[in-house]
Amino acid sequence: MTFRGVCGAGLAVLVLTAAGGCDVLSKKAQTPKAAEATPAASPAAPIVPAQELVATVNQASLSTTDVELATLALRRFVEATNQIWQPLPAQEDPNALDLTDVMNNLLDAELRAQDARARGLDNKSEVRRRLAYLQRGFFAQEWDRWQRERATPTEEDIHQFYAQNQAGFTDPERIRVRLIVTETLSEAEAIRSKAVAGEEFGQLARTFSVGAGREQNGDVGWYLRTLDRDRLQFMGQRPEENVLFAQLEPIAFSLEGGQISQPVKGPDNRYYVVKLEERKPARQQTELEVHDAIKELLTMQTMQQQLDELRKKAQIERFPERLQGVKQ
Secondary structure (H helix, E strand, O other): OEHHHHHHOOOOEEOOOOOOOOEEOOOOOOOOOOOOOOOOOOOOOOOOOHHHEEEEEOOEEEEHHHHHHHHHHHHHHHHHOOOEOOOOOOOOOOOOOOHHHHHHHHHHHHHHHHHHHHOOHHHOHHHHHHHHHHHHHHHHHHHHHHHHHHHOOOHHHHHHHHHHOHHHOEEOOEEEEEEEEEOOHHHHHHHHHHHHOOOOHHHHHHHHOOOOOHHHOOEEEEEOOHHHHHHHHHOOOOOOOEOOOOOOHHHHHHOOOOOEOOOEEOOOOOEEEEEEEEEEOOEEOOHHHHHHHHHHHHHHHHHHHHHHHHHHHOOOOOOHHHHHHOOO
């Protein structure tokens, strides 16, 4: 279903604030009337250039930036639910969401915010704590953004890092295996003997295995060595391959194509017999292939160094014993 179709069906709940709050945006939504209170505009509100002004609420300004941020949150909500995003029309559409609806929702949010401040809600201790929490996260994100702009490595930095660490930039060896899993050693040995004698391993797996891949004739897919997977993850990649448990990994990777291992006891006290189906050898990755990963790695290293410097200069006290009182 497309985003437009979902809107027509009555999509209502939208995330509209970068700080983590939620507002309800629905076509022609009604807001309950509040008791009389003197409106209080947002403190330290930025000056909005006339050409960017879209509305005012008791002298408080709403800008095109406000609408853009709200629309971005809406787009992320839509895409997170696997729907197709379509830009909202600027002109008012009585039958679907449009930018006027986004603006009106922001107006309602500003009215509620002003009334909350007028009633002194911003002076309540629990409110101020929540606000401090949201502000902390917001400015931490802004720090990350600012540092990332300053920490971006040059092309020469990237090239030198690749040249100095070229041995580490390999596309690692991968193997595809079949497994037969049994409850006892005697079962594993008997089934292995049948496979070595010529009976089809996949059929034996489907008949006797009690482990993963039984319905696929024991085919459990491709595997990496644990160290290789960890290295790829450290470089910012997300390998799809699994890893075998520690006792089985070296045995599986030492097999020749079509060879069947002796039974190996697993951490679950079951016994594993593995057959090597296919192997992809390791290969050297080019600088172009790993360019973006190196760029991200160097950027994150520089940012971490800056954070470490802040830690060294800061006066930090911790009271971990009080964490016992945290509600979960």
